[in-house]
Amino acid sequence: MSTSPDSLAHHPAGQTRKGLSTLSLQWLGVAPFLLFALLFLILPTATLMIGAFQDADGHFTLGNIAKLFDDSILSAYWISFEVSAASALGGSLIGLLLALAAIQGGLPAWIRPTLMTFSGVASNFAGIPLSFAFLSTLGRMGLVTVLLRNYADFDLYGTGFSILSFLGLTLTYLYFQIPLMVLIVTPAIDGLRTEWREACESLGGSSAAYWWHIALPILWPSILGSTLLLFANAFGAVATAYALTGSSLNIVPILLYAQIRGDVLHDQNLGYALALGMIVVTGLSNAGYIWLRSRAERGRE
Amino acid sequence: MAYLTINNLHKRFDDHVVVHDFNMSIEQGEFVTFLGPSGCGKTTVLRMIAGFETPTSGQIRVGGDDITHQSPQKRGIGMVFQSYALFPNMNVTQNIGFGLKMRKCDGAEIARKVAEVIKLVELSGKENHYPHELSGGQRQRVALARALVVEPRILLLDEPLSALDARIRKNLREQIRDIQRRLGLTTIFVTHDQEEALTMSDRIFVMNQGRVEQEGRAEMVYTQPATEFVARFMGNYNLLGAADTHRLLGLDIQGHLAIRPESIHVLDAHSQQADTLAGTIRQHQLLGSIIRYQIDSGGVTLQVDRLNRTASDLMPVGTEVRLQISRDDMREVR
Amino acid sequence: MKSTSRLGAWVAIAIGTLYFLLPLIATFEFSLKMNRDGYSFEAYKVVLSDPGFQATFGYSTLMAVLTIIVGIVLVVPTAYWIQLKLPRLRPLVEFITLLPLVIPAIVIVFGYLKLYNSSSWLPLTGNERATDFLLMCSYVTLALPYLYRSIDAGLRAIDVRTLTEAAESLGASWPSILLQVIFPNVKSAILSGAFLTFAVVIGEFTMASLLGRPAFGPYLQLIGANRAYEPSALAIIAFMVTWASMGLIQVFARNARPARKTA
Numbered sequence: 001m002s003t004s005p006d007s008l009a010h011h012p013a014g015q016t017r018k019g020l021s022t023l024s025l026q027w028l029g030v031a032p033f034l035l036f037a038l039l040f041l042i043l044p045t046a047t048l049m050i051g052a053f054q055d056a057d058g059h060f061t062l063g064n065i066a067k068l069f070d071d072s073i074l075s076a077y078w079i080s081f082e083v084s085a086a087s088a089l090g091g092s093l094i095g096l097l098l099a100l101a102a103i104q105g106g107l108p109a110w111i112r113p114t115l116m117t118f119s120g121v122a123s124n125f126a127g128i129p130l131s132f133a134f135l136s137t138l139g140r141m142g143l144v145t146v147l148l149r150n151y152a153d154f155d156l157y158g159t160g161f162s163i164l165s166f167l168g169l170t171l172t173y174l175y176f177q178i179p180l181m182v183l184i185v186t187p188a189i190d191g192l193r194t195e196w197r198e199a200c201e202s203l204g205g206s207s208a209a210y211w212w213h214i215a216l217p218i219l220w221p222s223i224l225g226s227t228l229l230l231f232a233n234a235f236g237a238v239a240t241a242y243a244l245t246g247s248s249l250n251i252v253p254i255l256l257y258a259q260i261r262g263d264v265l266h267d268q269n270l271g272y273a274l275a276l277g278m279i280v281v282t283g284l285s286n287a288g289y290i291w292l293r294s295r296a297e298r299g300r301e
Numbered sequence: 302m303a304y305l306t307i308n309n310l311h312k313r314f315d316d317h318v319v320v321h322d323f324n325m326s327i328e329q330g331e332f333v334t335f336l337g338p339s340g341c342g343k344t345t346v347l348r349m350i351a352g353f354e355t356p357t358s359g360q361i362r363v364g365g366d367d368i369t370h371q372s373p374q375k376r377g378i379g380m381v382f383q384s385y386a387l388f389p390n391m392n393v394t395q396n397i398g399f400g401l402k403m404r405k406c407d408g409a410e411i412a413r414k415v416a417e418v419i420k421l422v423e424l425s426g427k428e429n430h431y432p433h434e435l436s437g438g439q440r441q442r443v444a445l446a447r448a449l450v451v452e453p454r455i456l457l458l459d460e461p462l463s464a465l466d467a468r469i470r471k472n473l474r475e476q477i478r479d480i481q482r483r484l485g486l487t488t489i490f491v492t493h494d495q496e497e498a499l500t501m502s503d504r505i506f507v508m509n510q511g512r513v514e515q516e517g518r519a520e521m522v523y524t525q526p527a528t529e530f531v532a533r534f535m536g537n538y539n540l541l542g543a544a545d546t547h548r549l550l551g552l553d554i555q556g557h558l559a560i561r562p563e564s565i566h567v568l569d570a571h572s573q574q575a576d577t578l579a580g581t582i583r584q585h586q587l588l589g590s591i592i593r594y595q596i597d598s599g600g601v602t603l604q605v606d607r608l609n610r611t612a613s614d615l616m617p618v619g620t621e622v623r624l625q626i627s628r629d630d631m632r633e634v635r
Numbered sequence: 636m637k638s639t640s641r642l643g644a645w646v647a648i649a650i651g652t653l654y655f656l657l658p659l660i661a662t663f664e665f666s667l668k669m670n671r672d673g674y675s676f677e678a679y680k681v682v683l684s685d686p687g688f689q690a691t692f693g694y695s696t697l698m699a700v701l702t703i704i705v706g707i708v709l710v711v712p713t714a715y716w717i718q719l720k721l722p723r724l725r726p727l728v729e730f731i732t733l734l735p736l737v738i739p740a741i742v743i744v745f746g747y748l749k750l751y752n753s754s755s756w757l758p759l760t761g762n763e764r765a766t767d768f769l770l771m772c773s774y775v776t777l778a779l780p781y782l783y784r785s786i787d788a789g790l791r792a793i794d795v796r797t798l799t800e801a802a803e804s805l806g807a808s809w810p811s812i813l814l815q816v817i818f819p820n821v822k823s824a825i826l827s828g829a830f831l832t833f834a835v836v837i838g839e840f841t842m843a844s845l846l847g848r849p850a851f852g853p854y855l856q857l858i859g860a861n862r863a864y865e866p867s868a869l870a871i872i873a874f875m876v877t878w879a880s881m882g883l884i885q886v887f888a889r890n891a892r893p894a895r896k897t898a
């Protein structure tokens with residue numbers, strides 16, 4: 001590099017150029033990862049999205065999207081939405097209460113780590129084995145069903161209940177939704193500082209005032225965001241529902257599964273549209289989750 | 302009759318006693334300081350006064366009423382926390398107005414009082430800021446305002462300045478003291494900084510291991526420490542054991558003899574005055590307006606402070622001197 | 636007031652315990668009833684000696700191990716590089732690693748079937764080995780959120796930059812920096828990510844079923860559709876595998892602390 005004094009003015013520019021070239025070399029460090037993500041995550045998804053707007057010959061069409069609004073498909077989305085929303089709302093409410101009880105309930109210290117470990121297990125205990133477990137519990141021959149019939153003289157299935165129904169599926173989903181909520185809301189509850197409660201008390205606020213004016217407003221974004229994450233989690237789940245109900249329950253993931261297997265529909269591009277619909281739903285709720293989480297973090301001192 | 306009295310307060314956590322036999326009484330409008338090293342139980346006593354901890358035994362009375370087992374909400378005692386504890390979901394106005402809202406004051410009154418106190422703590426213009434948008438000193442003033450606005454019977458401040466830098470500390474120190482005087486608030490201030498305690502308080506309670514070691518007016522505690530602990534904690538006292546005292550001064554004492562460094566007079570080696578000790582200068586340190594000497598006298602090293610008036614005042618290492626200590630400046634401590 | 640809230644807490648925990656233990660108890664009880672004349676472990680005997688069980692469980696275990704290895708090789712250098720040289724890319728990479736939570740597994744595998752079918756430019760579904768590879772890649776994708784998060788947290792906990800510079804100034808090459816300096820210090824984070832991955836992959840159904848590979852998940856589904864008692868036994872076995880994975884995470888998380896202190 002030149003050493004004349006007036007070249008000092010150009011120095012920064014030279015550095016930028018050098019910086020750029022090392023930057024492009026540095027990109028190589030993440031290239032394998034980006035390539036992998038492109039091949040096995042982004043391109044496959046993108047090709048479906050494009051396919052959703054094409055007919056069998058590859059011409060642009062909105063026909064597939066329009067078919068999503070057929071009654072049978074719309075109702076599948078609706079049932080999926082209901083099950084996901086119910087298990088997400090129930091899961092986040094119960095999970096929140098459990099986490100609060102374990103962390104702030106004044107219970108013995110061993111409760112909390114036990115709950116956390118168990119939540120780690122149960123939130124991953126989804127899928128087929130979970131459906132087996134619930135069939136053994138609440139199925140026609142399940143333990144609870146039999147016990148209720150023999151000892152409480154209560155015919156569960158006589159009430160119209162079925163493990164294959166909306167209620168049964170929601171109860172089953174809660175088994176992994178509640179622990180997931182416990183895991184993701186715990187850091188937020190830990191963020192509640194005891195001094196806030198004490199400051200509130202010394203200013204004359206009751207326990208209810210503390211929850212209403214301070215704790216809940218602070219936790220609110222986290223709770224809502226977690227609920228959205230739970231929703232997306234349930235919306236995309238295939239295995240549990242499939243093992244539980246076979247193809248008998250008309251929810252979107254199962255519809256799509258059957259479509260891919262070629263059991264029911266034979267319209268590839270409609271399948272792409274179904275997939276697109278799922279991504280839109282889960283994408284929106286995840287975007288909501290990320291937005292709310294960043295809000296929750298910003299508010300903290 | 303004292304306004305706040307504490308009798309035989311004890312606090313045990315599991316099996317270790319954190320506060321024992323704690324007694325104190327303060328007058329209405331007084332500003333007192335708890336001064337003591339880390340872990341001596343200052344916060345614990347404060348939290349018992351505020352009602353966040355239940356004493357193992359003992360009694361706390363305010364204005365004649367026993368409040369030992371009253372809930373914190375009913376005590377009307379304001380607390381400013383070391384970590385501010387501002388509600389992050391509320392802005393400055395809402396934070397300060399919270400206590401009034403809990404007391405069911407009407408909106409107009411809340412607005413008026415909040416505006417008043419915001420002016421008092423000099424936070425005008427920050428009304429709509431959230432805690433994370435404020436500096437440390439501003440947050441601390443919001444915390445102070447929040448505690449003040451409900452007109453508490455007693456104000457407790459737990460090391461409110463320890464997280465701030467030196468200049469803001471000094472500033473806020475004066476501001477707090479000024480507001481306290483103006484409102485005539487009975488105040489307990491916790492600190493482990495002796496300078497802070499000396500400059501602010503009417504009275505100081507020096508605490509050690511869960512009990513009051515000495516209490517008294519600031520200048521008394523400083524000039525007349527009652528125990529070795531206080532002497533060590535309050536200043537750079539020279540502390541002589543009984544044997545050294547006997548050998549050097551021919552005095553028989555129990556415990557220790559405490560001598561402040563500025564009360565030792567340095568005379569030149571040929572001085573004919575009676576009752577002086579021979580000494581040799583071993584070291585000197587320039588501390589701005591004073592020079593601190595380490596002087597060896599009969600095998601004991603004494604610290605001696607002298608005013609630094611002119612450059613020629615500095616005595617070189619090795620100089621032989623004579624030391625004069627007045628009887629009045631020697632204190633026997635336990 | 637304190638005691639009523641504690642009572643509420645106990646009630647919440649008790650109801651939660653009931654809800655979570657009942658299905659396990661019921662499943663276990665059911666799995667013992669294969670013999671008409673009383674409880675026995677007959678169902679477990681039948682399951683464990685079924686060649687189909689051994690083959691599919693072995694296959695899924697192998698898949699899980701491969702997934703973990705490939706996942707680590709892919710994620711550790713990336714997370715390290717992001718932290719050291721390209722912090723500006725962090726949001727992008729974090730976004731990508733979160734995508735598998737956004738895009739349901741069934742959609743991803745559907746995309747594979749469209750993109751890599753036997754008549755495409757890269758016919759990965761053409762033969763069995765290639766499909767195994769594709770399945771493994773799909774599992775790496777599923778594991779990305781878990782692996783990346785735990786490894787990134789592990790790297791943040793140590794001072795990656797200083798460690799790297801110290802190693803560089805001592806003349807270490809890039810491979811030996813990674814293998815001898817960085818890896819050992821984030822070992823426990825890697826391991827906990829690995830066990831989580833194992834728990835996710837071992838019983839995975841959707842991907843394996845739609846790619847037509849003989850994995851444990853589709854086997855479970857098949858047994859569930861055709862047998863009575865064996866599924867319960869399998870559910871208990873699967874639960875214990877999950878529990879073991881989580882338990883090992885706890886063990887490594889606990890051991891991580893002293894290890895970090897000496898580092």
Ligand SMILES: Nc1ncnc2c1ncn2[C@@H]1O[C@H](COP(=O)(O)OP(=O)(O)OP(=O)(O)O)[C@@H](O)[C@H]1O
Nearest residue numbers: 314315319337338339340341342343344345346493
């Ligand atoms: N909830 C508690 N459980 C058990 N021990 C406690 C609890 N709170 C305080 N202690 C113990 O009581 C002692 C006094 O604590 P305290 O907080 O009152 O000290 P402090 O004088 O305020 O110290 P610092 O100047 O560091 O704030 C300490 O040894 C501390 O470990």
Ligand SMILES: [Mg+2]
Nearest residue numbers: 343344345459
């Ligand atoms: Mg303290």
